[in-house]
Amino acid sequence: MALIVQKYGGSSVKDLERIQAVAARVKQTCEEGNQVVVVVSARGGVTNRLVADAKTLHEQPDDREMDMLLSIGEQETIALTSIALHAIGQPAVSRTGAQAGIVTDSVHTKARLIDISGGDIPQQLNDGKVVIVAGFQGMNETGQITTLGRGGSDLSAIALAAALKADICQIYTDVDGVYTADPRVVPNARKLPEIAYEEMLELASLGSKVMQSRAVEFANKHDVPFEVRNSYNNNPGTIVKADITLEDVVVRGVACDKNQTKVVVSELPDQPGAAAKVFQDLSDAKVNVDMIVQNLGRDGIANLTFTVASDEAYKAEKAVTECLGKLGRGKVDLADRMAKVSVVGIGMRSHSGVASKMFTALAENGINIQLISTSEIKISVAVDLEKADDAVRVIHTSFDLDKE
Amino acid sequence: MALIVQKYGGSSVKDLERIQAVAARVKQTCEEGNQVVVVVSARGGVTNRLVADAKTLHEQPDDREMDMLLSIGEQETIALTSIALHAIGQPAVSRTGAQAGIVTDSVHTKARLIDISGGDIPQQLNDGKVVIVAGFQGMNETGQITTLGRGGSDLSAIALAAALKADICQIYTDVDGVYTADPRVVPNARKLPEIAYEEMLELASLGSKVMQSRAVEFANKHDVPFEVRNSYNNNPGTIVKADITLEDVVVRGVACDKNQTKVVVSELPDQPGAAAKVFQDLSDAKVNVDMIVQNLGRDGIANLTFTVASDEAYKAEKAVTECLGKLGRGKVDLADRMAKVSVVGIGMRSHSGVASKMFTALAENGINIQLISTSEIKISVAVDLEKADDAVRVIHTSFDLDKE
Numbered sequence: 001m002a003l004i005v006q007k008y009g010g011s012s013v014k015d016l017e018r019i020q021a022v023a024a025r026v027k028q029t030c031e032e033g034n035q036v037v038v039v040v041s042a043r044g045g046v047t048n049r050l051v052a053d054a055k056t057l058h059e060q061p062d063d064r065e066m067d068m069l070l071s072i073g074e075q076e077t078i079a080l081t082s083i084a085l086h087a088i089g090q091p092a093v094s095r096t097g098a099q100a101g102i103v104t105d106s107v108h109t110k111a112r113l114i115d116i117s118g119g120d121i122p123q124q125l126n127d128g129k130v131v132i133v134a135g136f137q138g139m140n141e142t143g144q145i146t147t148l149g150r151g152g153s154d155l156s157a158i159a160l161a162a163a164l165k166a167d168i169c170q171i172y173t174d175v176d177g178v179y180t181a182d183p184r185v186v187p188n189a190r191k192l193p194e195i196a197y198e199e200m201l202e203l204a205s206l207g208s209k210v211m212q213s214r215a216v217e218f219a220n221k222h223d224v225p226f227e228v229r230n231s232y233n234n235n236p237g238t239i240v241k242a243d244i245t246l247e248d249v250v251v252r253g254v255a256c257d258k259n260q261t262k263v264v265v266s267e268l269p270d271q272p273g274a275a276a277k278v279f280q281d282l283s284d285a286k287v288n289v290d291m292i293v294q295n296l297g298r299d300g301i302a303n304l305t306f307t308v309a310s311d312e313a314y315k316a317e318k319a320v321t322e323c324l325g326k327l328g329r330g331k332v333d334l335a336d337r338m339a340k341v342s343v344v345g346i347g348m349r350s351h352s353g354v355a356s357k358m359f360t361a362l363a364e365n366g367i368n369i370q371l372i373s374t375s376e377i378k379i380s381v382a383v384d385l386e387k388a389d390d391a392v393r394v395i396h397t398s399f400d401l402d403k404e
Numbered sequence: 405m406a407l408i409v410q411k412y413g414g415s416s417v418k419d420l421e422r423i424q425a426v427a428a429r430v431k432q433t434c435e436e437g438n439q440v441v442v443v444v445s446a447r448g449g450v451t452n453r454l455v456a457d458a459k460t461l462h463e464q465p466d467d468r469e470m471d472m473l474l475s476i477g478e479q480e481t482i483a484l485t486s487i488a489l490h491a492i493g494q495p496a497v498s499r500t501g502a503q504a505g506i507v508t509d510s511v512h513t514k515a516r517l518i519d520i521s522g523g524d525i526p527q528q529l530n531d532g533k534v535v536i537v538a539g540f541q542g543m544n545e546t547g548q549i550t551t552l553g554r555g556g557s558d559l560s561a562i563a564l565a566a567a568l569k570a571d572i573c574q575i576y577t578d579v580d581g582v583y584t585a586d587p588r589v590v591p592n593a594r595k596l597p598e599i600a601y602e603e604m605l606e607l608a609s610l611g612s613k614v615m616q617s618r619a620v621e622f623a624n625k626h627d628v629p630f631e632v633r634n635s636y637n638n639n640p641g642t643i644v645k646a647d648i649t650l651e652d653v654v655v656r657g658v659a660c661d662k663n664q665t666k667v668v669v670s671e672l673p674d675q676p677g678a679a680a681k682v683f684q685d686l687s688d689a690k691v692n693v694d695m696i697v698q699n700l701g702r703d704g705i706a707n708l709t710f711t712v713a714s715d716e717a718y719k720a721e722k723a724v725t726e727c728l729g730k731l732g733r734g735k736v737d738l739a740d741r742m743a744k745v746s747v748v749g750i751g752m753r754s755h756s757g758v759a760s761k762m763f764t765a766l767a768e769n770g771i772n773i774q775l776i777s778t779s780e781i782k783i784s785v786a787v788d789l790e791k792a793d794d795a796v797r798v799i800h801t802s803f804d805l806d807k808e
Contacts, residue, residue: 016457016460053484058490061490064497065490068482068486069483069487076454083458083465084461086466087462095548144503217551261709263489
């Protein structure tokens with residue numbers, strides 16, 4: 001008998017019919033001889049409605065009260081899912097995050113996990129019940145309700161799977177799994193049967209919206225294999241785990257993030273630490289800087305170019321302007337929005353030639369590279385926004401990702 | 405400095421504007437130098453919507469899961485009310501029933517209070533905060549969420565007022581207070597400045613819908629004075645307490661319950677215990693029997709007439725039919741729906757002549773009395789439904805209730 005944790009997101013429980021579909025799948029999983037723990041999100045649209053109500057009352061509602069408010073979304077879903085299971089004869093019981101022993105720190109709206117006891121879940125499972133747990137939420141050590149921030153339900157599911165020593169964790173969403181590229185951009189993109197945690201992490205942080213990084217990081221750290229599946233069909237999904245068996249795959253997929261803005265800082269004094277000061281002030285302003293290029297110009301004048309997420313561009317501009325004021329020299333410009341296109345694969349660690357193949361393919365298709373950044377298992381380039389989809393297709397073909 | 409518990413029902417918090425109005429009144433109460441604990445219900449309509457969702461999934465949803473589901477209604481209101489108070493500069497913090505230390509037994513959907521600690525409410529009040537508590541809900545001793553059943557938020561407020569030794573408890577609703585009769589039936593009915601617990605109890609159980617009996621019973625038992633007020637204006641309400649100062653008031657008000665059905669059991673064997681068996685079986689079937697008349701007919705044949713709440717009439721008929729089958733004799737008929745008209749007043753304990761004045765007034769106006777029941781502080785008569793409003797007006801006038 002296997003223990004399976006299944007997580008269903010907001011689109012999978014958005015109305016009563018979808019909740020009934022979830023219940024049917026859970027019951028089926030039980031009838032196949034498994035014990036099942038279900039983690040659910042708020043019904044699609046509920047969280048946005050609650051946020052809108054709060055913002056109507058107060059421009060910046062208190063974080064603790066937002067957690068009190070938003071946690072009702074998952075609480076609604078667990079009760080309804082449990083009732084839907086009862087209706088088809090499957091014993092089930094619901095548990096809030098607090099009741100499932102999900103203990104966090106006190107940073108409301110983006111709490112970090114401290115401990116997961118699972119509460120009485122093992123006992124309920126042994127009594128033949130499915131246990132439905134509210135994702136996204138927990139409580140701090142004084143009993144206050146907390147939430148884990150965006151993507152928190154994925155984290156709840158993976159952390160519960162770790163705490164309960166589940167055999168597998170299934171993340172149900174509205175896509176069939178992880179693809180070699182976005183199928184809307186690359187029609188012959190293939191669904192990957194398997195992918196390594198680190199690859200999934202790079203894809204998550206690179207704009208592939210299947211899962212948030214935090215949940216994948218947790219799975220990586222605690223080695224919790226999980227499968228990304230579609231709640232609307234029975235297709236096999238993508239299994240995410242530590243070691244993957246496929247040989248000779250250097251590049252696993254191509255990701256694209258169209259939400260980047262290029263920031264150009266010019267005429268910076270070429271004195272030791274000037275660039276460091278700029279990045280320190282950006283960090284103090286909580287701006288994440290991505291790709292960076294520094295040029296030393298003539299006459300001791302340095303230029304600095306980097307990208308930031310577009311919704312942080314004005315915050316970045318403000319921080320740099322203030323910094324340049326203190327340095328006594330330099331100016332800052334926000335350039336156009338850019339796209340960051342990346343190839344990801346753990347095989348890169350032991351293979352060379354990936355960068356040159358990528359750059360050649362882009363050059364042959366007349367796509368200019370504006371910035372470059374690399375890690376052990378990825379290479380990213382910034383290109384013009386209007387060239388982004390072309391770049392993805394060209395790279396996808398050049399690495400034969402459309403072939404089995 | 406006084407400690408005031410204010411309770412706002414579903415119609416008082418039905419939308420964001422009403423929640424802002426509640427926040428304004430709470431802040432005003434603080435500015436008058438008081439500490440304030442607020443107990444709120446679910447927003448009007450929310451509970452009905454959740455019940456409808458659950459019943460779509462399951463004809464008889466599980467009680468424990470219903471408590472999990474319905475408790476989110478109050479949790480939404482406490483968070484929004486707290487945020488509305490922050491918006492006007494009033495420090496405030498929300499507490500679920502469990503967080504406020506409201507401990508109940510485990511009878512889900514109609515739990516009984518076991519203990520109220522108040523949690524950290526006194527500390528929060530001393531820190532200058534308003535504390536917003538979710539009404540209607542608590543938790544049992546194993547941490548499961550429970551609800552107190554219909555009218556539970558009134559009970560939460562009064563029980564919290566007792567636990568916190570509040571100076572007064574204000575129950576905000578959408579009427580100005582308790583009247584000598586329903587103003588829609590008797591245009592010159594007067595709002596009562598004061599009323600005794602026991603009178604309020606009789607009025608609550610007699611169809612005056614201002615408050616449920618359980619909350620009034622609790623207030624009576626623990627001597628918690630409270631005031632029924634209108635959340636839509638600043639009029640003084642009706643104070644409900646143990647001893648009231650007005651002298652010489654024999655009859656406080658006239659109540660009318662139009663939801664009664666007369667049950668006639670005829671040709672019952674006149675053997676010892678036959679009537680007792682009928683009432684025992686009705687009690688086993690959880691039917692509350694109200695007014696009762698037994699006639700011994702000729703030839704040892706007895707008739708029994710009583711009233712039940714109309715929505716229990718068929719359950720009553722079924723229980724009596726089965727009982728008569730066992731007794732081997734007798735038949736049962738459901739007669740027309742009736743109205744029960746009652747006069748209530750603790751002054752009746754020391755005054756005679758109330759019944760004769762009431763019966764005379766009805767007789768002079770051609771209204772037939774079908775059944776009579778009395779308690780120490782009330783006299784009730786059953787009359788034809790279409791004569792009910794007339795009966796209320798005639799009695800109201802005969803006791804001079806329209807005069808100060």
